[in-house]
Amino acid sequence: MSNVSKKEFIHTYVQLPSVFPENFKELRLQAKISLDNTAFPTKKDEEWRFTDLKSITANKFESVKSGMLQASLELDEYHLPEARHSRLVFIDGNFSPAHSVVEGMPDGVIVGNLNKFSKHEKLRSHLGTITNYEEDVFVPLNDVNFQDGTFIYVPKETFIEQPIHILNVFTDLENPYYVTPRVLFVGEMYSKATIIEEHIGLSNNIYLNIPVNEFRLYRGAHVHHARIQRDSKNASHISRPVAMLDAHAEYHSYTICLGAKLFRNEPRVIQNAEEVDFTVDGLVLIDGEQIADTHSIMDHRFSHGNSHQLHKVVVNDQAHSIFNGKIFVAKDAQKIDSFQENRNLLISDTGKVNTKPQLEIFADDVRCSHGATIGQLQDEEVFYLQSRGLTEQKSRELLVYAFALESVESMAVKSVEELLLKEVIAYTNRD
Amino acid sequence: MLEIRNLHAVVEGEELKILKGVNLTVNKGEIHAIMGPNGSGKSTLSKVVSGHPEYEVTEGTILFDGKDITEMDADERAHLGLFLAFQYPVEVPGITNKTLLREAYNTIARANEREELDPLEFEDYLVSKLDIIDMKDEFLNRSINTGFSGGEKKKNEIFQMAVLNPRLSFLDETDSGLDIDALKVVSGGVNKISSPENAIVMITHYQRLLNYIKPDFVHVMMNGKIVKSGDISLAEELEANGYDHMQKELA
Ligand SMILES: Nc1ncnc2c1ncn2[C@@H]1O[C@H](COP(=O)(O)OP(=O)(O)OP(=O)(O)O)[C@@H](O)[C@H]1O
Numbered sequence: 101m102s103n104v105s106k107k108e109f110i111h112t113y114v115q116l117p118s119v120f121p122e123n124f125k126e127l128r129l130q131a132k133i134s135l136d137n138t139a140f141p142t143k144k145d146e147e148w149r150f151t152d153l154k155s156i157t158a159n160k161f162e163s164v165k166s167g168m169l170q171a172s173l174e175l176d177e178y179h180l181p182e183a184r185h186s187r188l189v190f191i192d193g194n195f196s197p198a199h200s201v202v203e204g205m206p207d208g209v210i211v212g213n214l215n216k217f218s219k220h221e222k223l224r225s226h227l228g229t230i231t232n233y234e235e236d237v238f239v240p241l242n243d244v245n246f247q248d249g250t251f252i253y254v255p256k257e258t259f260i261e262q263p264i265h266i267l268n269v270f271t272d273l274e275n276p277y278y279v280t281p282r283v284l285f286v287g288e289m290y291s292k293a294t295i296i297e298e299h300i301g302l303s304n305n306i307y308l309n310i311p312v313n314e315f316r317l318y319r320g321a322h323v324h325h326a327r328i329q330r331d332s333k334n335a336s337h338i339s340r341p342v343a344m345l346d347a348h349a350e351y352h353s354y355t356i357c358l359g360a361k362l363f364r365n366e367p368r369v370i371q372n373a374e375e376v377d378f379t380v381d382g383l384v385l386i387d388g389e390q391i392a393d394t395h396s397i398m399d400h401r402f403s404h405g406n407s408h409q410l411h412k413v414v415v416n417d418q419a420h421s422i423f424n425g426k427i428f429v430a431k432d433a434q435k436i437d438s439f440q441e442n443r444n445l446l447i448s449d450t451g452k453v454n455t456k457p458q459l460e461i462f463a464d465d466v467r468c469s470h471g472a473t474i475g476q477l478q479d480e481e482v483f484y485l486q487s488r489g490l491t492e493q494k495s496r497e498l499l500v501y502a503f504a505l506e507s508v509e510s511m512a513v514k515s516v517e518e519l520l521l522k523e524v525i526a527y528t529n530r531d
Numbered sequence: 532m533l534e535i536r537n538l539h540a541v542v543e544g545e546e547l548k549i550l551k552g553v554n555l556t557v558n559k560g561e562i563h564a565i566m567g568p569n570g571s572g573k574s575t576l577s578k579v580v581s582g583h584p585e586y587e588v589t590e591g592t593i594l595f596d597g598k599d600i601t602e603m604d605a606d607e608r609a610h611l612g613l614f615l616a617f618q619y620p621v622e623v624p625g626i627t628n629k630t631l632l633r634e635a636y637n638t639i640a641r642a643n644e645r646e647e648l649d650p651l652e653f654e655d656y657l658v659s660k661l662d663i664i665d666m667k668d669e670f671l672n673r674s675i676n677t678g679f680s681g682g683e684k685k686k687n688e689i690f691q692m693a694v695l696n697p698r699l700s701f702l703d704e705t706d707s708g709l710d711i712d713a714l715k716v717v718s719g720g721v722n723k724i725s726s727p728e729n730a731i732v733m734i735t736h737y738q739r740l741l742n743y744i745k746p747d748f749v750h751v752m753m754n755g756k757i758v759k760s761g762d763i764s765l766a767e768e769l770e771a772n773g774y775d776h777m778q779k780e781l782a
Pocket residue numbers: 542549567568569570571572573574575576585618
């Protein structure tokens with residue numbers, strides 16, 4: 101906790117539920133104690149130095165009651181063809197059975213909502229076990245408030261072929277409101293799955309989105325996890341995705357940030373046994389007055405780990421990008437090979453970038469490299485393309501597209517790739 | 532086709548004149564060569580003609596088909612049929628040759644109210660041009676000039692010229708960096724592209740290129756001006772006596 105004399109608590113900015121939701125009482129009671137004792141962050145906290153939180157603190161967010169479901173909402177345009185039999189839809193945090201479909205899963209696989217499986221032994225033994233962020237108000241807020249969420253369980257040696265699409269939709273409720281989406285994923289030994297987690301604001305309204313993800317991967321489990329943030333341009337989004345990996349597990353995540361006024365993403369991957377491989381890539385395209393902040397941790401606690409982080413950012417107008425990438429290597433965690441790179445492309449004179457790699461390495465036999473660059477579009481490149489007949493606008497668009505492309509190409513799911521290409525073109529074409 | 536009248540140019544926002552009154556007329560079907568010492572303004576002339584925003588024209592005009600293009604954007608000049616093969620082709624990571632050329636070809640076609648080509652048609656068209664300079668098709672899917680050798684970059688410029696089929700091309704030191712075999716291939720390509728309907732201005736330091744691509748006119752540029760024009764014998768004279776000699780003679 102910071103030593104400021106006057107502390108604010110999260111109660112100042114959000115209305116806590118007067119009665120806790122039925123399920124997971126213990127988790128919620130514990131979380132409530134944290135909330136009562138932990139101050140809301142300010143710029144005086146080292147981890148929040150550069151991040152302007154006023155799009156949260158200028159509001160009071162209401163909690164969304166369960167059952168306020170708009171079953172008739174038309175969401176077809178957001179469907180992914182690859183996931184037509186494997187889609188979970190949440191509208192303002194509430195599970196929508198009418199919009200969801202889960203068919204043809206291999207034996208023993210569970211893809212469903214948390215409430216439905218609240219008594220499941222695997223759910224009970226995992227929920228809330230790896231999300232201990234330090235001095236934190238956002239995970240506890242999610243804990244006390246989540247109405248429902250996603251539970252995915254993949255049994256031993258089971259492959260789920262089709263990607264699972266978790267679609268979080270935010271509607272235009274009258275008052276500013278907050279939503280706390282939750283995902284629990286448990287992958288047993290040598291299982292395999294692809295998850296596409298998407299957040300979409302249907303309008304330009306103000307809301308606060310606080311998702312918490314827990315991915316527990318046992319020996320040899322493989323997961324691809326794409327996260328697409330297309331929140332309302334007036335929304336705030338604080339994300340806490342955590343993955344814990346046992347031996348030979350692989351976890352590859354790609355976060356795409358397009359929307360939200362304020363986006364704070366704090367991905368963490370924990371190496372919990374020897375020999376793991378993981379990726380924490382990101383692509384950020386921001387303009388206007390957007391703030392996109394990534395504070396990541398790649399936490400190597402055992403030997404023989406590979407990790408890779410390419411965080412690419414395009415900043416236009418007065419937008420502001422913040423990156424703090426921590427690589428931890430514990431004492432005796434030898435033979436770690438970790439790579440981190442933050443590449444920023446500034447396409448306006450007024451955009452802002454803060455970038456800070458942070459390596460804390462206590463083992464001696466490791467290879468960790470990191471780098472950060474801030475660049476602009478090269479006039480010579482623009483002229484070269486223009487001299488071939490492309491308009492200046494098209495030339496700039498192609499160059500930004502080329503910069504972003506590397507991230508998009510690793511998406512693994514065709515329709516997501518296409519969607520992102522469209523977003524990149526829309527971003528470079530906007531006015 | 533091209534008429535440059537008393538062209539003066541500076542680097543945008545600076546005083547120092549680089550072009551100091553260039554006059555040059557190029558007609559349909561002609562091949563011109565511009566020679567001159569380092570720093571005399573040859574590349575600058577080619578960039579000013581193609582509309583590089585780094586330079587500002589302070590005096591004079593550039594006419595293309597009688598139309599004043601002095602203030603036109605580079606892309607509009609390309610739409611009219613101007614092309615510049617760069618002395619130092621730019622590397623553009625992440626955009627393939629094919630992407631650039633298809634976009635360029637179709638943009639030019641649109642501007643001229645000609646039929647655009649769909650991806651499949653364009654692929655065929657592109658492949659049909661590979662032979663002109665003996666280019667391997669793998670280059671089509673590589674990022675523009677990225678990691679190309681010096682010679683490959685020059686070849687790539689001529690390949691782009693073959694695909695876009697411009698009416699007037701400036702070839703800025705396309706020969707430098709080419710070994711003798713590559714020079715033969717590239718100049719053979721240029722000769723195939725050359726027709727009575729288009730025109731070419733070559734910038735070079737060496738007479739050897741002129742053995743392969745025969746110019747109708749040779750110009751000598753010094754200190755921001757074309758100081759002497761003639762036929763191929765002018766190049767031979769330069770090769771024999773050097774620029775110093777010519778400078779003294781002119782003075
Ligand atoms: N962008 C620029 N900024 C400053 N000076 C420039 C710029 N462009 C050209 N110049 C200067 O203008 C002069 C002419 O340059 P240019 O490149 O046109 O010469 P060139 O005749 O093509 O020479 P070379 O034979 O070496 O290619 C040189 O003195 C050069 O330094």
